[in-house]
Amino acid sequence: EKKPRSLLYLDGVSVSFDGFKALNSLSFIVEPGELRAIIGPNGAGKTTMMDIITGKTRPDEGEVYFRGDIDLTQKDEAEIAQLGIGRKFQKPTVFENHTVWDNLELALNRRRGVFATLFYRLTGEDRARIEEILSTVRLTARRDDLAANLSHGQKQWLEIGMLLAQEPELLLVDEPVAGMTDAETAETAILLKEIARTRSVVVVEHDMGFVRELGVKVTCLAEGSVLAEGSIDFVSNDPKVIENYLGR
Ligand code: ADP
Structure with a gap:
């Protein structure tokens, strides 16, 4: 039954807060290159599931594996990142007083452990990667604009770009x-599908029109476990x- 080659594998994951079961024997599998939508009512456990995957919260019970055999319950948040x-x-948590380009440059440097500095020399390869990300997140024409001047939707895209870095x-x-x-929402569906060509993406969303546009497998959580998939x-x-x- 266990699929050791899955990118992400959660099985029988439970966690309680003050006796309240936020996750109740949750099982959830994501394959490499998959784009998955998560839906469910408030309090269903969606955020708690993300907290478990990223190491912010430890499960009381259950297995959480990444890339087949990496036990995420034994890693801290920084290690998991x-x-x-x-x-x-x-x-969105972009640096408002920096340009779009500089935000991406900062994110790229952060990956190297060089925090909040623009003084690290970019290689040609780095520049090409930033150009590529700009194009992916539809911000090539805004590269020299301050992040503060972007629309709310564009700030979301920039932050996705910073994560891609x-x-x-x-x-x-x-x-x-x-x-x-509506236009940004439609574009976001296309953009996430493009991103999922080279990695796996799990998106929590209440907008059912958007989820329908994604056209991918959907997991509905309720009361801490999978209601339907x-x-x-x-x-x-x-x-x-x-x-x-x-129906609510
Ligand atoms: P969702 O993201 O689907 O709205 P959550 O994962 O945020 O659901 O919450 C699931 C339940 O667990 C909620 O009832 C919430 O109040 C509770 N919960 C989540 N995190 C904590 C916490 N750190 N301490 C206490 N209760 C929490």
Whole structure:
């Protein structure tokens, strides 16, 4: 049953806070190169699951493996980030007073352990990578603009770009399209699909139109475990999903 070659493997993961089971024997598998959407009501355990994967929270029970045999329950947050798991929180945290380019340069330097400095000399390869990321996150034309002058959606894209500069093998993205325009939301679906060509992406999102646009496997969580998993049509027609989430 165990799939040792999965990129991410969670099985029987439980965690309680003051006797309340935030995760209840959760099983969740992500394959290399997969883009997966996570849905579910508030309090379902989506954030806690991300906290477990990134080492912010330790499970009381269960297995959490990365790249087959790396036991994430034995690693701390910094080690897990170093292993190649990147996380984007809902609120963008870009450096507002730096240009788009400098934000990406800072992110690239951070990967080398050179913190918050622009004085590290970029190689030609670094520059090419930044150009590539700019193009991926639709910000080539804004490269010399201050991050403060970007739209909310563009700041989200820039932060995704900053995570890409760290070359994660697995990218966890929390509600990227909240507050975006319809055009930005549609573009974000395309952008995440492009990113998932070279790495795995797990995206938590409440916007069902956006999840439908992604057109990928969906996992619906409720009360700390998986309620339904499959195509958006399969999941959104599941009576349990309608009762616990969509019908609310
Ligand atoms: P979701 O992200 O799906 O809305 P969460 O993972 O944030 O759900 O929360 C699941 C449940 O666990 C909620 O009832 C929440 O209040 C609780 N919870 C999460 N983290 C903590 C914590 N650090 N301390 C106490 N309770 C928590």
